[in-house]
Amino acid sequence: MSSKKSMAQRIGRVLERITRQSGRLPETPAYGSLLLGRVSESQRRRRIRIQIILTVLVLGANFIGIGVTLLLVAVAIPEPSVFDDAPAWLTFAVVPAYVAIALALGTYWITRQTVLALRWAIEERKPSGIDERNTFLAPWRIAIADLILWGLGAVVSTILYGLVNTQFIPRFLVCVSFCGVLVATGSYLLAEFALRPVAAQALEAGPPPRRLSAGIMGRTMMVWFLGSGVPVIGIALLAMFQILMRNLTETQFAVGVLIISFATLIFGCLLMWILAWLTATPVRVVRAALRRVEQGNLRGDLVVFDGTELGELQRGFNAMVNGLRERERVRDLFGRHVGREVALAAERERPKLGGEERHVAVVFIDIVGSTQLVTTQPPTQVVEVLNRFFAIVVEEVDRHCGLVNKFEGDASLAIFGAPNRLDSPEDAALAAARCIAKRLAGEMCELDAGIGVAAGQVVAGNVGAKERFEYTVIGEPVNEAARLCELAKSRPGKLLATAGALEGASEDECARWSLGDTVTLRGHERPTRLAQPVEVARSDR
Known part of the structure; x- marks a missing residue:
């Protein structure tokens, strides 16, 4: 009976080994998302994919920011009115023209700077220290470009509308700047996501410079401050302007607070969702890989694509799997020399x-x-x-x-x-x-x-x-x-x-x-x- 049981166990182990080698275990996208493609994808296709994703996401963040800005300056604070109390050429010509130019210029500048920063990947060169630094600076540069264009828009609109009526000054200065900061933050997070495949290649040269990596805590505090702290400051400023100017009725003030609160919910929820998703996907990839290791599949390493502590987690997982592979190799070699049963007995208890x-x-x-x-x-x-x-x-x-x-x-x-x-x-x-x-x-x-x-x-x-x-x-x-x-x-x-x-x-x-x-x-x-x-x-x- 024991002989049959031992034989059944041996057959079970053989079947398990065949299952492992067949590669039918559950897989996860290498970069945490199917949108980012496969590791084996050609550099040309990867460059096109990244450019499309980056352009769509950054433009989408800017369009949302423009919509919220219009809601704040035209509806949240209705008096004086940007339609009735300001010249038509300013509201319907200058502002739309600046928005169109800024979007076109920003898209061109961001695409060009990103391609220049990632030329080493396009040319399929091994990244140097400078290339790695430029790769991790790319999201910051995109955010800075957004800040510059939104800041310039805040200055231009504040001056032009301020010349018409001084009461427009705080409205445009606060609302446009507030939305610009939030858009820049969203662009930074979205750029980090879109550039994951290139970041993974850069991380092969070593961990990113510490001063360029915000870390999980830095990301979380930045998103909290910009998604929740700044909007609360905006509501406080609205209340302060109402106390000083007394130009809004009670209903108008309440509507303004509601709209700012609604915008805060939209932006705050969106930014926190992006942050949570960026944090969760590397953990999910590691969790799926741990499940594969638990089932006995030690083939392949994780792609390290995150520059924060999560990247260190991925790198640590790879080190662990390499150690397990080496242990299996030694165990197999030991078993071939002394017999697998003797090797297992030596593993279970210290031989003497x-x-x-x-x-x-x-x-x-x-x-x-x-x-x-x-x-x-x-x-x-x-x-x-x-x-x-x-x-x-x-x-x-x-x-x-x-x-x-x-x-x-x-x-x-x-x-x-x-x-x-x-x-x-x-x-x-x-x-x-x-x-x-x-x-x-x-x-x-x-x-x-x-x-x-x-x-x-x-x-x-x-x-x-x-x-x-x-x-x-x-x-x-x-x-x-x-x-x-x-x-x-x-x-x-x-x-x-x-x-x-x-x-x-x-x-x-x-x-x-x-x-x-x-x-x-x-x-x-x-x-x-x-x-x-x-x-x-x-x-x-």
Whole structure:
């Protein structure tokens, strides 16, 4: 029962490994959004994609800002009216003309400066320190360009409307400046999002300069101040102007406060949503990657695209996965040298010198005429033949839950029942020996090998010195299997087992073997009765 359970677990592990290699685990966009494309995308397509996204987002933020500004200066503070108390050429010609020119000029300037700053990426060059600095300065420069154009618009509109009526001065100075600051903040956050693919390439050269990275706390405080603090100041200023000028009715003042509050809600919610999204997407990418690692998939690294502490988190995740990959590589290498079961046992508990008595079955396999093989064949061909021979041995021993304990030139020793316990090690050893003999006869006709099977009590454990030891088994069954292997080389079928090994086997396995003559093995005092597969015994008769 335990043998079947162990086999089921082994099959489960193989299926799990196949699933991992098939790559059907859930994936997430490399940059946190499908809009930003794939890592494998060409630089030309990436440049076009970034320019389109950046232009649409920044223009969208400016259009929203223009709409809110018109709402504030025309509706929130209706007296004096920009339509009735100001000349038509100013309201319907100069202001729209400036808006159109500013939008066109701003779009051209932002696109040109961004392309110049990211030319290294377009030309597919490795980023230098200056290139990395320019990449992380790009969102700041876009925000500054917005501030300049909105600030110039605030100055021009304040002067022109102030010449008409001095009561327009505080309205345009505060409202246009307030919206300009919020638009610049939104443009900065949106530019950070649009430039993620290029930022990821720049971060390959190292972390960004500290003074250029606002950090999560800096981002949050900036958005809070501009999305909530500045609007509250605007409401306070509106109240102060009303106290000083007394030019609004109670209803008009209430409507003005409501409109400013409504604008605050729109801008504040929009900015906080952008900030939350920028903060959450790197975390989601890491979370999805952690889920893949938990399921055993260690392929691929995360793309580090954030210049804040979240980027450090992504970089730390990559370092962790690299460590796990190295550990798996060492574990695999260790398992190939000492056997996977021994490696797992060494992982579970600290290995130490010494051993314990165990009941095991032993299979010893040795090639017939190995000296002739070495002297008549080129070394490379000898190695190829040995590798094919040992591949069959290892596959069958693994399939029957055994351990290939060691290779000795052209011979190998397999153990069943240690370090992993088996309910019937004799069954597993006898079945593995039959399968090995059958496969060698069918797949390697040019090669013969003697196989001996014995069972009994042995001492199994770590033997050697503290600095260097290995797992092995010592006892009479090991010597007995080796002697049977020598004897089997001259017998039909090349496979012999002891009667003692059959005594511990199941009826089904015993039915596949036939008891034969009794011999005294070299180095043994007591006679040993031999057994061989039924089909061999019949043909021998």
